[in-house]
Amino acid sequence: MNGIKMTQFKSLKDDIAEFGHKNEEEMNFLFRSLKHSLKTATDHASMHRYDRTVPSIKHGLNLSGLLYKNLCLIPVPSLRGHIDDLFDYIKQTLEENLRVPLSEDLTELSLLIKELEKGVNTLLLPIDSISLPTIEINEQQEQASRAVLS
Numbered sequence: 282m283n284g285i286k287m288t289q290f291k292s293l294k295d296d297i298a299e300f301g302h303k304n305e306e307e308m309n310f311l312f313r314s315l316k317h318s319l320k321t322a323t324d325h326a327s328m329h330r331y332d333r334t335v336p337s338i339k340h341g342l343n344l345s346g347l348l349y350k351n352l353c354l355i356p357v358p359s360l361r362g363h364i365d366d367l368f369d370y371i372k373q374t375l376e377e378n379l380r381v382p383l384s385e386d387l388t389e390l391s392l393l394i395k396e397l398e399k400g401v402n403t404l405l406l407p408i409d410s411i412s413l414p415t416i417e418i419n420e421q422q423e424q425a426s427r428a429v430l431s
Contacts, residue, residue, distance in 0.1 A: 296356035301405035308351055312398045315344040319391040326382035334382040341390075342375045352401070367397065 322337035349368040353361065371390060378386055 293356065297404065298407065300354060300356055304351055304354065305405060308348070308401065311344055311348040311351060312394065312401075315341055315348060315394055316391060316398075318344060319387055319394065322378070322382065323384045323387040323391065326378075326387055327384040331382055335379060338375050338378050338382065338387075342372065345371050345375065355401075355404070357404075367393075 318337050318341040322334050322341060325331070325334040325337060345368060349364065352364050352368075355364075371393070374386055374390055
């Protein structure tokens, strides 16, 4: 049983590494561009320049659609529903802000995108580079364990 799990783990690890290798540059570009569009839209909305806000929001909609398509290729099926929900929310919020731009909504989306980027970057880290927490057993616990075993 453990052999099957290790094989599945190695396969998933390899699939994620391949995805990252193929898509990392494009994703970095999309994240950077989307964050820039949201910041520009937020700046214009906070100054009540709605005629200048709308093009940035439309650009953000296009970029978020491209990022969504890219992230749907992540070889972790259990993430798909979460990605769908997140980008439905992003799309809905951006579309609402086309009618009534609110800098607070756009700022929230910017923070959400930054957190998503952190999560994706963590997912794409080579698994071998992630150190597992070490469990420290203090001397008293070790002595108590030995006493029980004696």
